[in-house]
Amino acid sequence: MSTLEIRNLHVTVETPEGTKEILKGVDLTINSGETHAIMGPNGSGKSTLAYSIAGHPKYQITEGSVTLDGEDVLEMSVDERAKAGLFLAMQYPVEVPGVSVSNFLRTAKTAIDGEAPKLRTWVKDVRVAMDNLRMDPAFGERGVNEGFSGGEKKRHEILQMELLQPKISILDETDSGLDVDALRIVSEGVNRAKESTGLGVMLITHYTRILNYIKPDFVHVFVNGRVAEQGGPELAERLEAEGYDRYVANA
Amino acid sequence: MTVTDHTQATADAAHSHGIIPDKSRADRPTSFDVDAFPVPTGREENWRFSPVRDLRTLFADEAVEGTLEWGASDLPEGVALTQLTADDAQARTVRAPGDRASAVAVKHAAAPMALTVAANTVVDEPISIDLTGKGGEARGHILVELGQSAEATVVIRRTGTAHYSELVSVNLADNAGLNLVLLQQWDEDAVHAGEVLAKLGRDARLRGTVVTLGGKVVRLNTSVAFAGEGASVDLFGLYFADSGQHQEHQLFVDHAVPKCTSRVTYKGALAGKTARSVWIGDVLIRAAAEGTDTYELNRNLVLTDGARADSVPNLEIETGEIEGAGHASATGRFDEEQMFYLRSRGISEEQARKLVVRGFFADLIHEIGVPAVEESLMRQIDLEIAHVEEELGDE
Ligand SMILES: Nc1ncnc2c1ncn2[C@@H]1O[C@H](COP(=O)(O)OP(=O)(O)OP(=O)(O)O)[C@@H](O)[C@H]1O
Ligand SMILES: [Mg+2]
Numbered sequence: 175m176s177t178l179e180i181r182n183l184h185v186t187v188e189t190p191e192g193t194k195e196i197l198k199g200v201d202l203t204i205n206s207g208e209t210h211a212i213m214g215p216n217g218s219g220k221s222t223l224a225y226s227i228a229g230h231p232k233y234q235i236t237e238g239s240v241t242l243d244g245e246d247v248l249e250m251s252v253d254e255r256a257k258a259g260l261f262l263a264m265q266y267p268v269e270v271p272g273v274s275v276s277n278f279l280r281t282a283k284t285a286i287d288g289e290a291p292k293l294r295t296w297v298k299d300v301r302v303a304m305d306n307l308r309m310d311p312a313f314g315e316r317g318v319n320e321g322f323s324g325g326e327k328k329r330h331e332i333l334q335m336e337l338l339q340p341k342i343s344i345l346d347e348t349d350s351g352l353d354v355d356a357l358r359i360v361s362e363g364v365n366r367a368k369e370s371t372g373l374g375v376m377l378i379t380h381y382t383r384i385l386n387y388i389k390p391d392f393v394h395v396f397v398n399g400r401v402a403e404q405g406g407p408e409l410a411e412r413l414e415a416e417g418y419d420r421y422v423a424n425a
Numbered sequence: 426m427t428v429t430d431h432t433q434a435t436a437d438a439a440h441s442h443g444i445i446p447d448k449s450r451a452d453r454p455t456s457f458d459v460d461a462f463p464v465p466t467g468r469e470e471n472w473r474f475s476p477v478r479d480l481r482t483l484f485a486d487e488a489v490e491g492t493l494e495w496g497a498s499d500l501p502e503g504v505a506l507t508q509l510t511a512d513d514a515q516a517r518t519v520r521a522p523g524d525r526a527s528a529v530a531v532k533h534a535a536a537p538m539a540l541t542v543a544a545n546t547v548v549d550e551p552i553s554i555d556l557t558g559k560g561g562e563a564r565g566h567i568l569v570e571l572g573q574s575a576e577a578t579v580v581i582r583r584t585g586t587a588h589y590s591e592l593v594s595v596n597l598a599d600n601a602g603l604n605l606v607l608l609q610q611w612d613e614d615a616v617h618a619g620e621v622l623a624k625l626g627r628d629a630r631l632r633g634t635v636v637t638l639g640g641k642v643v644r645l646n647t648s649v650a651f652a653g654e655g656a657s658v659d660l661f662g663l664y665f666a667d668s669g670q671h672q673e674h675q676l677f678v679d680h681a682v683p684k685c686t687s688r689v690t691y692k693g694a695l696a697g698k699t700a701r702s703v704w705i706g707d708v709l710i711r712a713a714a715e716g717t718d719t720y721e722l723n724r725n726l727v728l729t730d731g732a733r734a735d736s737v738p739n740l741e742i743e744t745g746e747i748e749g750a751g752h753a754s755a756t757g758r759f760d761e762e763q764m765f766y767l768r769s770r771g772i773s774e775e776q777a778r779k780l781v782v783r784g785f786f787a788d789l790i791h792e793i794g795v796p797a798v799e800e801s802l803m804r805q806i807d808l809e810i811a812h813v814e815e816e817l818g819d820e
Contacts, residue, residue, distance in 0.1 A: 228769050231761065256771035268766035272784025281780065282770035317784065318766075334770060 176243050176259060176341040176374060178204045178227075184237035185219075185226045196222045198399035199238070202376075204342055207368065209375040209388060211410060214396030215418045220378045221265055223396075224346045228262040229255050242342065257286055259341030263331035263348050265378075269319040275330070276300070276314035279337060286338050303336050306366070308359055325356040332363040343367070344376040349384040361387030382414045397421040449741060450677055450707040455521040459486045459532055462525035471524060471646075474703040474735055476671050479642045482562055483526045483590040483618050491561035491587060492535050498553040503546030504577070506554075509537045514566050518594040519624035523648065527620035530590035534566035540579065544572030544598065551578040551606075551795050558587030558615055565591035571601035573626075578604040578795060584639075586612040595623035595631065599653060602630040604794055610805070611640035613669070618644045625685075627653025634793050635691075637664040637672045638805055644673040650681060651714075657686040661792050662704075663802070665809045666732070668697025668816065675705040676721070680714035689721035692789050694782055696813040698731030704754075705737045710747060718748035725756040726785050728778075728813055779810050 185197035196219045204210050214220055226233045227240055229252040240247040242258050250258060270278070279300060284290045291299075304311060307329045319327050328348050335343055345364065349357055361384060367373045377388060385407065393409040395402045395418070402421045403409070453471070454461060464484045465472040477484075497506055509517070514537030522528040531537075542548060556565070569579060575598070583589075597603055611617060617640055623631055637643045649658050664672045678687045693702045704723045725734035738752040760781065767777035786806060790799050 228765075230765055251774075252765060252768035253771050253773050253777075256769055262769055264766070264769075268760075268762045270763050270766065270781065270784055272787035273780045278767070278770075278780070281776065282767075282772055285771035285773065285776065338770065 176206045178260070178342045178374065179241045180227070180238070181240075182238040183223070183226065183235065183240065185222055186234050186236055187222070187232060195236070196399050197226065200400055202394065202401060204374045204376055206341065206372045206374045208392065209368070209377055209390045211385060211390035211393045212376060212378045212396050213380065213393065213410065213413055215422060218396050219399040220396055221346055224262055224344045224376070224378060227255075227260065227344060228252065253285065256338075256340075261335050261338060261340035261343040263328070263335060263343065263345045265346040265350070267319045267327040267331055269317070271317045271320050273318050274315055275318055278318045279334065282334065283337060299337065303333055306336075307333055307363055309333060324351045325353070328352060328360055329356065332360050336363055336367055339367070339371050340373065342374040342376070344378070346378045347380065349379055349381060357384060358387060364388050382410045385410050395421055450709050450739070451679065451711075453523060455523050457515055457521050457528060457531060459525060459528045462528060465525060471675065474705075475644055475673060476642055479616055479671070480526065480618055480644070482588050483529060483616070486529060486532070488533050489562035489564055491559060491563040493556040493558055493563050493565060493583070493585075493587060493589065495538070496555040496557070500552065501548055501550065503543040503575075504548060504552060505541050507539050507541070509539050509568070511537060513537075514539070514568065517568055517570070517596070518566075518592065518622070519596050520622045520648070520650065522592055523620060523622075523646065526590045526618040527592045527646070530564045530592050530620075531566050533564040535564065537566040537568070539568040539570060541570045542572060542575040542577045544575055546572070546575045546577075548577040551580050551797075554579070554581045556581065556583045558583070558585035558589060558611065560586055561588070563587045563589045565589065567591065568594045568596070569603065569605065570596045571598060571603050573598040574600045576602040578606070580606040580608065580795060580798060582608040582610060583617070584610050584612070586615040588616045589618075591617070591619040593619065593621045595621065597623070597625050597629035597631060599626040600628040601626065604632045606634045606793060606795060606798060607636070607645075608798070609635070609637040609640055609643050609645075611643070613639065613641060615640040616642045619646070621645065621647040623647070623649045623658070624652050625649065625656040625658065628655040629653070630656065631658045632661070632792075632794070633658070634661040635663070635674060636802060637662070637674070638809065640672075641669060642671045644671075644675075646675040646677075648677040648679065649687070650679045651685040652682065654682050654684045658688070659792070660687070660689045660691075661789055662691035662693075663786055663789050664691075664693040664702060665806065666693065666695045666697075666700040666702045667809070667812055668699045671701045671703075673703040675707075677707045678709070678719065680708070680710045680717045680719065683714055684716040685714065686717075687719045687721075690789060690792075691723045692725070692786060693734065694726045694728060694785065694809070695732035695734055696728040696809070697816050698729070700732040702733075703735045705739070706752065707739045707741070708750070708752070709741045710743060710750060712743040715744055715746040716748055717750065719750050721752045723754045726759065726782065727756060728759050728782070729816060775814055778813065779807060782806065782810050
């Protein structure tokens with residue numbers, strides 16, 4: 175049982191016009207096995223929240239705390255956070271030319287576990303995971319995200335998540351740009367991880383469609399750098415019908 | 426970090442405005458006479474990026490004592506390695522030297538050596554030649570000659586230290602195929618100025634790979650001339666400059682006859698405050714060279730502050746009847762987004778940097794086509810990256 179606890183998180187970025195505050199006091203707690211949907215308009219700070227938790231150097235934390243099972247996440251380096259059990263499926267996965275997917279996966283798995291995986295079981299695990307996500311085995315020899323289509327990149331993110339087995343996973347618009355078949359495949363991957371490892375999920379999305387496949391326990395409306403309202407799955411339906419106007423007007 | 430990117434493309438006869446380039450690359454003098462070349466001051470077009478002070482002993486028109494120690498793998502049937510007289514060596518060199526260091530090397534080389542592969546001989550195993558510097562001044566003159574339809578892979582590896590100048594002459598008869606790998610793995614105080622001159626007969630194929638990792642100063646000037654139609658050349662280069670190293674690679678591909686193909690791909694990484702690299706790629710497509718297809722690329726990866734990479738592609742086109750001609754040059758900082766991505770998967774900073782740099786060079790290394798060399802290069806690049814970690818740790 176793990177808990178990710180975000181308390182009063184304030185985050186700024188440096189812009190040509192000066193320092194800009196993007197997160198303005200975020201409070202959120204995610205436990206193992208729970209799925210929290212985060213929905214909010216463009217530019218409200220959802221990716222900033224995701225990147226700040228993962229430790230992207232662009233974002234400065236000016237106030238607040240993030241802990242995983244009581245450990246101070248903000249004190250950890252980027253790779254230490256991953257080793258502690260955090261995973262970020264990125265909105266725009268980065269291309270790393272010349273580094274093969276299979277080498278990358280093995281290196282990451284070795285780093286997370288602190289020892290190299292047993293070769294035979296690992297090869298099989300990768301094959302099964304790729305097969306589940308309908309990824310051609312040929313992807314193993316391609317450069318990381320190099321020339322991948324949008325949907326392939328997202329499936330590759332979920333592949334990593336399934337193999338690295340984090341405690342808490344942040345999915346930043348993993349559903350955006352996916353057709354319904356790809357959406358189903360990716361959602362199955364998330365549900366498999368929830369079932370087999372008790373994964374806790376922060377599911378950032380614009381669209382309620384993915385919530386038909388991955389059932390949220392909580393829905394948070396994210397507006398102007400903070401959580402404006404939270405509720406159960408019914409809140410998502412309301413957002414679908416009414417949009418964010420009500421919150422934006424109040425913000 | 427300083428990055429300069431001079432991109433220059435000239436086209437004259439192909440277009441009506443008839444601009445004549447200041448000076449065509451083809452107009453540079455060539456001569457076996459050392460006096461034909463004044464001692465470089467560093468202001469000349471072809472020496473302007475070079476540390477001429479470090480190279481000055483290589484400009485002196487005088488005999489030297491030292492030599493490099495030669496070691497060669499067992500030579501198969503049809504392959505010979507022989508010492509030539511100076512006159513013979515000069516007569517068999519494909520073109521006269523193009524600069525003073527090269528002319529001095531030819532004049533004062535103690536023992537010109539020729540590696541010859543007889544016509545129709547196909548050598549499967551790579552032929553390895555190890556040249557080891559024992560300190561002091563040394564001059565070299567090496568000829569590699571393949572007879573008609575011969576095929577071979579030749580790996581020349583330089584280690585140890587010396588102040589060394591050299592001319593390598595490569596002569597490929599019609600339809601011959603050579604994979605030539607030149608490895609500069611000198612100790613850190615070596616100084617090396619070399620010229621590689623290649624002439625390709627009809628339908629000949631040259632793959633030339635240059636790998637420069639060691640040495641204080643390495644300056645290699647490669648010129649390829651097509652003497653017959655249908656020939657092709659692939660020139661690959663890989664370099665990794667640390668603090669205190671100057672690595673310079675100049676290239677000249679002379680398309681003088683129709684229907685030849687050239688590809689130039691050079692990639693370098695630089696780390697350390699005073700690391701310096703220079704790449705100059707000249708391609709000339711003469712009026713007669715219809716159906717030419719050429720592309721040259723230079724990419725530099727700057728790993729730390731202070732390092733400086735110069736990249737100067739230059740394409741001269743004298744005919745419009747070509748298949749294709751292009752060049753690209755890019756010098757960039759280490760990509761922080763790539764680092765973040767890898768590290769967010771638990772990979773340490775050091776390991777991530779290793780992966781990114783290996784990835785940068787991976788395709789190039791796979792082009793070498795000699796598995797033993799490819800593997801040892803990957804290990805050496807890892808060592809170079811380990812140096813980077815030390816440099817960063819010192820900051
Ligand atoms: N480096 C930066 N410089 C300037 N502004 C930035 C920077 N990074 C983020 N921002 C701004 O911060 C705000 C929040 O961005 P963020 O990407 O977190 O939003 P988001 O909710 O994920 O939006 P979307 O739904 O479009 O993905 C935006 O206004 C964005 O322009
Ligand atoms: Mg976003």
